[in-house]
Amino acid sequence: MSIKLNRRNFALGTAGLALGAMLPGRAFAQETRSVTTIYGTYDIPVSPKRVVAIDSRLDLQPALALGLPVVGYGHSTPGSWVPVPAGLEFYGSEINIEQVLASDPDLIICADYDPDSVWWPANRLRDIAPVVTTSNDKPWKDAFRELAILLGREGEGEAAFAEYDALIADIKARHGEKLASRTVVSVQPAEGVFYMMNGSKMLQPQVLVDLGARTIPPAEGQDYDAGETPAEAFGDTLGQVDGIILATTSPEGAALLDGEPMWQRLPAVAAGALVASNGNINYGSIYSAIKVAQMVDELYGKMA
Template sequence: MPASTVLGSHICVSDLTRRRFVVGSAAFSGLFAAGCARSAGTEGDASGMRTVTTSLGTYDIPVTPKRVVAIDSRLDLEPAVAMGLPVIAYSFDAAEPWVPADPTAQVFEAPVNVEAILALEPDLIICTDIGEASDMWPLQQLSQTAPVLPMDFTRPWRENIDQLASWLNRTENPEVRQVIGAYEDKAAGLKERHARSLASKQIVLLNYVNQKVNGVNRKGISTQVAEDLGVQLQWPVEGQKEISTENLVTSLDSADGMIVTTAPGVDPVTDDRAMWNRIRAVQGDNVVYTGGNINYGSVYTAMRTLDYFDDLFTRLEN
């Protein structure tokens, strides 16, 4: 994983020069009005600004931002990197090793301290919008620092990238088209190689955290990739509920293979889990452990998830 500078979430900036982003009253007259349309912006003017409409209202953003902060290292950082934006800082967690983030970017603890973001003097902020006020994603406070582009928590990763590209007038951006094209080509190759197994094998997606086994978010990245590939998924529990130890074997016994999201270095097989080792897929070595979070993210996490499915179906075919 690239080395990053981890900063505390309570940095004092009382002695620092504070540059506040000032907008005209007309631009933000409907800033937080409910039901604002999410639409593409108008062409940039001579000042290098461009008017956009988002869930936060209608306002101006820089056509070519120079100092971008991505608040969430998953939903916000990955689209920004794919778009080739100069990300100087992000928060939540250090980027996963498969995300080509700038190793010199500062990493803030979550929830991020708005004063610390202010001290960086960003000209654009990208922040997840979960549809309500949140300390983790403080949209309203951040919008007083710099213009904010909100990523929709409920949208598939492709739609969020397309929306960001539309706002920034980069729908034909070669960098993002290249990375999405690489994903599509890789997915097509996997579907061709494993066509028979994709049609017949039953796969389960799980999370393994703190010796607990849970289901996954049905709208998460791993599920989106599974849908792209036509994977036959089983759902042993509803959503992200925990699978109790006493039900572990029976709940997972019919699965041919599993992809299990784990933290780096965590392996349930050696984690004193006698019941885990009685699961049919585990006994057949038809389980792939991710060593990183594939529940949330964007194109880079989707690309990595293709590797996990490729590994799993290769195991099932050997």
């Protein structure tokens, strides 16, 4: 990558021109690096000062782990395990473009979903500041590593990986026999049904693979959840499972199936071999991967 010194240019676009007075009007020399993404080849700051991370799962987590000075994020509330600094702006689930503009970012990280959507509106954000991408179509470690390389923060990236790898190694050392002999899987409970979260692009299965854990593999071509499982099929689906990772967004979510007799009859449920996330673990990056690994560690601790 070439590195050169130039001056930040802020292309505001139609909406931005109407709101230009909201900005502090900073114009300063910045060292830049040339990068190539799905949006072409362009310059980004070597040391950005104000970073917006659009998706709290896919963008905010790696941005924080790489030591970027994040000023705000969108999509959803991060899990309690994500070390979010105090005072960050929240731009909404449907991204408030004017609010992002007022934050005066010099770099924006935005997951590479539909760039014309209201949730990841990269095409509009590119009128505010350079946009670099993350991707949920790749394993989380690949997406994290690519972002670290793109930003020239390989050292910070390797340090984050070292923390995760050390945790995985520790869990393997302490639960080796259970990893090989007990079957665990993640499910998301709902009213009278559940969804098995074992698709190849979901976070929990990636962590289970790293641990070498026994689990229920996805069907051929299954990227995301396995679809709705009704109460009458609970036994057929989870009857041979020893432990269950509950993908919930609140403590109430963990109790959604408590009144279902077929749920209570499952061996894992009867044995109390359950752990609940109380936050989104279906998708994410380094911090949620660590959280899933910690949940698996706790789950094996509940098995005799």
